[in-house]
Amino acid sequence: MSISNDILSVIENSPKAITLAVAERVKQRRLESALTQKELAKRAGIPLPTYRRFERMGEISFGSLVLLGIALGMTAEFSELFNVKTYSNIDDLLKQTKKRQRGKRNG
Secondary structure, X not given: OOOOHHHHHHHHOOHHHHHHHXXXXXXXXXXXXXXXXXXXXXXXXXXXXXXXXXXXHOOOOHHHHHHHHHHOOOXXXXXOOOOOOOOOOHHHHHHHOOOOOOOOOOO
């Protein structure tokens, strides 16, 4: 029996999978920078147990994640989070927006 691609896609994009993937990327950057967990936690100004839990379980506050990003020189990555699409002119914007439709009145 095989799992459909749709189910695999949902599993791969689950909150847990995403947070673990982010934790793994941070860990890889830490290792590339030749930092111990203790050194990175100290640089970021977060408790060591908080950082260890993050690497192990992917759990961390957003504020602490930002501090880790700053400590690792990864702040550019945050600017891409929820990036808002920009338009070069008003015509492009108008093409993308839908006109508001009102419900029909009965009667």
